Amino acid sequence: MGFLVTSGIFLLAGIVGCLFSLLCCNRGPSTNLFHLTLVSTATVCCWMMWAIVYLAQMKPLINPILSGE
Amino acid sequence: MFRGGGGCCPPMDLMRSETMQLVQVIIPAESARLAVSNLGDLGLVQFKDLNADKSPFQRTYAAQIKRCGEMTRKMHFFKEQMSKAAILTSSTKFSGAPLEIDDLEIKLGEFETELIEVNTNNGKLQRTYNELVEYNVLLQKTGEFFYSAQRSATQQQSEIVADQFGDSSLESPLMEQEMVADPLKQVKLGFLSGLVPKQKAMAFERILFRATRGNMLLQQESVDEPVTDPQSGEKVVKNSFVIFYSGERAKSKIVKICDAFGANRYPFPEDLAKQLHTIQEVQDALHRATTDSNSQVASIFQILSTQESPPTYFQTNKFTSSFQGVVDAYGIAKYQEANPGLFTIVTFPFLFAVMFGDWGHGICLLLSALYLIIREKKLASQKLNDIVEIMFGGRYVILMMSLFSIYTGLIYNEFFSVPFELFGKSAYACRDPSCGDATTEGLLKVRQVYPFGVDPVWHGSRSELPFLNSLKMKMSILLGLTQMNLGIMLSFFNAKFFKNTINVWYQFVPRLIFLNSLFGYLSILIIIKWCTGSKADLYHVMIYMFLSPTDDIGENQLFPGQKIVQPLFLKKQHEQRHQGQHYTMLQATEESVTQLGGHHENSHLHDEFEFSEVFIHQLIHTIEFVLGAVSNTASYLRLWALSLAHSELSTVFYDKVLLLAWGYNNIIILVLGVTVFLFATIGVLLSMETLSAFLHALRLHWVEFQDKFYEGDGYKFEPFAFSSIIEEED
Numbered sequence: 030m031g032f033l034v035t036s037g038i039f040l041l042a043g044i045v046g047c048l049f050s051l052l053c054c055n056r057g058p059s060t061n062l063f064h065l066t067l068v069s070t071a072t073v074c075c076w077m078m079w080a081i082v083y084l085a086q087m088k089p090l091i092n093p094i095l096s097g098e
Numbered sequence: 099m100f101r102g103g104g105g106c107c108p109p110m111d112l113m114r115s116e117t118m119q120l121v122q123v124i125i126p127a128e129s130a131r132l133a134v135s136n137l138g139d140l141g142l143v144q145f146k147d148l149n150a151d152k153s154p155f156q157r158t159y160a161a162q163i164k165r166c167g168e169m170t171r172k173m174h175f176f177k178e179q180m181s182k183a184a185i186l187t188s189s190t191k192f193s194g195a196p197l198e199i200d201d202l203e204i205k206l207g208e209f210e211t212e213l214i215e216v217n218t219n220n221g222k223l224q225r226t227y228n229e230l231v232e233y234n235v236l237l238q239k240t241g242e243f244f245y246s247a248q249r250s251a252t253q254q255q256s257e258i259v260a261d262q263f264g265d266s267s268l269e270s271p272l273m274e275q276e277m278v279a280d281p282l283k284q285v286k287l288g289f290l291s292g293l294v295p296k297q298k299a300m301a302f303e304r305i306l307f308r309a310t311r312g313n314m315l316l317q318q319e320s321v322d323e324p325v326t327d328p329q330s331g332e333k334v335v336k337n338s339f340v341i342f343y344s345g346e347r348a349k350s351k352i353v354k355i356c357d358a359f360g361a362n363r364y365p366f367p368e369d370l371a372k373q374l375h376t377i378q379e380v381q382d383a384l385h386r387a388t389t390d391s392n393s394q395v396a397s398i399f400q401i402l403s404t405q406e407s408p409p410t411y412f413q414t415n416k417f418t419s420s421f422q423g424v425v426d427a428y429g430i431a432k433y434q435e436a437n438p439g440l441f442t443i444v445t446f447p448f449l450f451a452v453m454f455g456d457w458g459h460g461i462c463l464l465l466s467a468l469y470l471i472i473r474e475k476k477l478a479s480q481k482l483n484d485i486v487e488i489m490f491g492g493r494y495v496i497l498m499m500s501l502f503s504i505y506t507g508l509i510y511n512e513f514f515s516v517p518f519e520l521f522g523k524s525a526y527a528c529r530d531p532s533c534g535d536a537t538t539e540g541l542l543k544v545r546q547v548y549p550f551g552v553d554p555v556w557h558g559s560r561s562e563l564p565f566l567n568s569l570k571m572k573m574s575i576l577l578g579l580t581q582m583n584l585g586i587m588l589s590f591f592n593a594k595f596f597k598n599t600i601n602v603w604y605q606f607v608p609r610l611i612f613l614n615s616l617f618g619y620l621s622i623l624i625i626i627k628w629c630t631g632s633k634a635d636l637y638h639v640m641i642y643m644f645l646s647p648t649d650d651i652g653e654n655q656l657f658p659g660q661k662i663v664q665p666l667f668l669k670k671q672h673e674q675r676h677q678g679q680h681y682t683m684l685q686a687t688e689e690s691v692t693q694l695g696g697h698h699e700n701s702h703l704h705d706e707f708e709f710s711e712v713f714i715h716q717l718i719h720t721i722e723f724v725l726g727a728v729s730n731t732a733s734y735l736r737l738w739a740l741s742l743a744h745s746e747l748s749t750v751f752y753d754k755v756l757l758l759a760w761g762y763n764n765i766i767i768l769v770l771g772v773t774v775f776l777f778a779t780i781g782v783l784l785s786m787e788t789l790s791a792f793l794h795a796l797r798l799h800w801v802e803f804q805d806k807f808y809e810g811d812g813y814k815f816e817p818f819a820f821s822s823i824i825e826e827e828d
Contacts, residue, residue, distance in 0.1 A: 031546055063111035063440070070444040075505060078452070079550065081576055082509055085569045086525070086547050088631025093526055093559040094540035 032083060036076065043072030107591070112418060114434045114595070118408035118815070119377065123384070124398035132387035133397055134818075140383050141819025142376050144409060165203060172206045179213060377401075407433045411815035417494045418443065424495070428800045429810025434595070436588045438804050445581060445803075446795055447498035452577065453740035453791040454499070456748060457507025458514040462784055463500035467493055499792075509551040510741070514779070515748035517554035524548060524555045557749075566745075570738040572624050578734025578802065579613075579621050585806030586610050592807055609723060609806070615667040617731050643668065730802045736794050744787050751778045 050064040107113075125133045137143050149157055157163075384397040410431050414422050418439070424446065425431075425439040454460070470477065470493040477490055489496070511517040525548050526541040541555065548554070552569075556562045590606045593599070623636055643664045755778065759771020804810070 031549060035549065059109040060111050062108060063113070066110060066440065067444055070441060071448075074444060074448045077577065077580065078506065078509055078573070081573045082551055082569065083547060083549075084625065084628040085572070086553060087628060089543065089565070090631070090633060091561050091565055092540040092542065093553075093555050093565075094538070094561045095536045096558060096560050 032080070032087075035083070036080065039072060039076040039079070043069060043076075046072065110440075112412060112414070112422070112437055112440045114437060115410040115412055115431055115812075116815075118411070118433065120402045120404050120406070120408065121377075121380075122398075122400045122402050124400070125384070125387075126393050126395040126397065129384075129387045129391035129393040129397060132391045133384050136383035136387050137380065138818055138820045138823075140379055141817050141821060142380060144815055144817050162199075165199070169203055169206050172210045175210065176213065179217070407812065409433070409815035410812040412437065412439070420492050420495050421446070423491075424796065424799075425804075426814075428804065429808070430812045430814050432809040432812040435809055435812075436592050436595070436807060438588070438799070438808055441584065442799060443498070446799055447495065447502045449577070449581075449737065449795040449798055450499045450791050451502035451506040452573075452737050453794060454503045454744060454787065455506035455510040455741055456512045456514065456744065456783075457504045458512075459748075459779075459783055459787075460500050460503030460505075460507050463496060463503060463788070467497040467500050471497065499788075510745070511552045511554055511557070512745060512748065515557070515745060515752045517552075517557040519554050521550040522548065524553050526553065526555045567738070567742070570741055571735060572628075574734045574737040575617070575731060576621050576624065577737065578731055578798075579617050581734075581798075581803050582613060582730060582806060583610075583618075585803045586613065589807030612671055612724070613727050615670050616727060619667055726805070730805070733802055734798065736798070740787075740791055740794055744783070744791075747783060747787070751775055751783070 046068040047065050050068055051061060054064060055061065123133075154160060381399050384399060387393075388396045410433055412422055412431075421443045422437075422439040425437070425442055431437055451460075470490055474493070482490060507513065508520070511520075523545065525543050525545045527544045528536055529539065529542050537560075540559075540561065552566070556565060586606065586609050589609075590602065593602045593606055620636070620640060623634075623639065626632070627634060627636065752775075755771055755775045759768050759775075762768070
């Protein structure tokens with residue numbers, strides 16, 4: 030469940046970022062599309078990184094063995 | 099003619115280079131200079147060299163160009179001298195009054211010789227002036243010495259006057275008379291009331307020197323009044339230093355030169371919005387030239403169509419230009435092909451951050467990037483040394499890199515290698531309250547997965563490396579595959595844009611299927627294994643997929659039906675490889691048809707068509723792609739390798755330097771330890787690791803990503819513009 034919820038948060042953040050870029054730097058359709066591409070690429074990259082790390086820890090095959098100190 | 103744009107996607111900045119037109123302009127001789135001058139002010143046109151095969155001496159106007167070169171050299175010399183004397187120069191737009199080149203040449207020659215002479219005189223006079231100052235101070239203290247010196251000076255004066263001033267000038271008789279009339283009188287101020295001719299300046303100087311008066315100084319100041327230069331208020335001080343009026347006459351001449359060639363600079367707005375608009379502007383510029391030069395015939399402006407490939411131009415601002423520069427360093431984009439620079443703006447800092455992940459170090463980078471950006475204007479006008487200049491040029495790249503590094507640092511949970519529980523409690527706890535077997539059996543997962551990033555309990559545990567290595571290696575493969583698929587998709591867009599259907603079916607589709615049926619399948623297996631917690635060995639699965647595809651998978655089964663799916667993938671790959679071969683034959687025949695069609699164009703850059711060349715070219719590409727798929731995917735494992743190196747170095751510096759120093763409870767050792775930690779962090783982690791990760795991220799982009807779609811054999815658009823020429827010379 031936590032996975033889907035947080036993925037939803039990333040999606041929301043991406044949409045907010047896109048709207049923000051449209052609002053603050055509205056400079057013609059081709060520039061807007063350019064900004065949107067950048068924001069969505071960044072969102073996808075960040076989400077992928079988080080999702081990979083999250084999934085890897087969901088059902089781990091090894092567990093932490095503390096060192097003696 | 100370049101194959102026109104495909105209408106698949108809406109237009110986007112930086113995606114493809116700006117559209118270009120080849121035009122032919124025929125200008126009548128009387129308006130030629132004005133026309134070219136107006137075009138130079140506009141800065142929208144790049145001229146093609148139609149006499150490229152002729153040597154510089156064979157060209158029509160070689161002699162005139164040489165003369166112009168000479169004059170330019172003289173003007174450079176003047177400009178240098180003026181900047182040394184700290185006279186402000188400004189440039190104005192040339193108002194089109196026809197200037198006789200011959201007269202200009204003669205004038206410049208005269209000025210140059212005079213200026214050189216003046217400079218040498220200046221040097222000499224400076225030296226003697228310094229001597230005089232010293233002498234003046236000495237004399238002010240000893241009165242007697244002054245009298246005796248003056249007596250001898252006047253004697254010497256009359257001698258010298260008799261010797262040197264044989265030639266009559268207006269001044270020398272005056273001096274002579276005064277001397278003769280009053281030999282014992284002190285050298286008067288009135289003596290200097292006249293103008294000392296420049297040639298006599300040395301002798302004059304010598305006389306005054308022997309007269310041992312400091313009045314000369316005063317004279318200088320009074321005579322060297324500030325020239326009526328409207329721009330320089332403070333020039334007064336400096337000029338008073340400089341030579342006396344011999345200098346003043348020459349100096350006023352220099353000022354006249356300033357007025358003649360000095361020009362105010364007005365930056366022309368570069369409006370490249372619509373092609374029609376720019377064509378209109380160029381035509382207007384030519385019209386103006388025609389009317390201004392009273393020419394009978396108007397210039398002819400004609401749009402041509404051609405087979406040659408036009409130059410590439412991307413409109414960038416200060417933020418995007420550094421990323422575009424990174425891409426251009428590998429190769430300039432072919433005209434209107436998809437520009438990797440677009441995605442590089444995000445993916446390059448991202449991959450850097452994957453290798454650098456530590457939010458403490460990220461904050462340090464961020465601070466330095468912000469410093470460079472906040473003092474942008476000031477630093478831009480200064481002359482910086484090479485390394486700082488490079489860093490300054492890439493300040494926005496560093497900014498992006500630092501922001502992403504902070505993000506990945508939070509995910510890896512490393513702050514100078516120290517983990518924090520920022521996002522909730524760790525998911526692991528002891529099996530029983532006494533934590534007896536924490537060091538043998540380990541902890542148990544008792545709660546939900548740590549919500550953001552790597553669980554803080556892993557750092558320092560004995561099984562940290564096996565876990566993190568597995569995680570980072572798989573992450574590298576997944577990220578790498580995504581970027582390579584993006585590259586292949588861009589090649590699809592290129593093929594659509596250039597209306598190259600062969601490329602779509604016989605290049606894009608085979609590549610996509612081949613890459614994904616092999617490594618895409620591996621990625622899916624990775625994700626399934628993570629989600630289900632299966633103990634299947636993925637190495638085993640992949641290798642035996644090839645060795646014995648129909649055997650029983652047994653315990654390595656990840657999903658039902660795997661036994662059936664795997665052989666299908668193999669079959670697909672086999673087909674694709676063969677399709678790749680067929681592609682070479684088809685490509686060859688298609689190419690021959692299009693080439694023959696364009697034969698009647700009289701462009702001399704038209705390549706000769708060779709069947710065998712195309713065939714070999716495509717064969718090489720097929721083999722390269724097949725082998726490359728494995729090697730490129732493995733290449734992405736450097737993301738894992740560098741991130742491991744960074745975190746290990748960081749751990750070592752923290753544990754073995756800082757904590758060790760802390761343990762001694764001695765202030766001196768603590769200070770020493772902190773200093774070593776600081777230097778090690780800055781020198782190794784912040785400088786060396788940054789460069790290293792930068793370089794590897796760059797390599798991943800240049801080779802693994804751009805290989806999938808980028809041609810990169812274009813040439814840059816360099817317009818004929820006065821503003822850029824003046825900038826270059828500064």
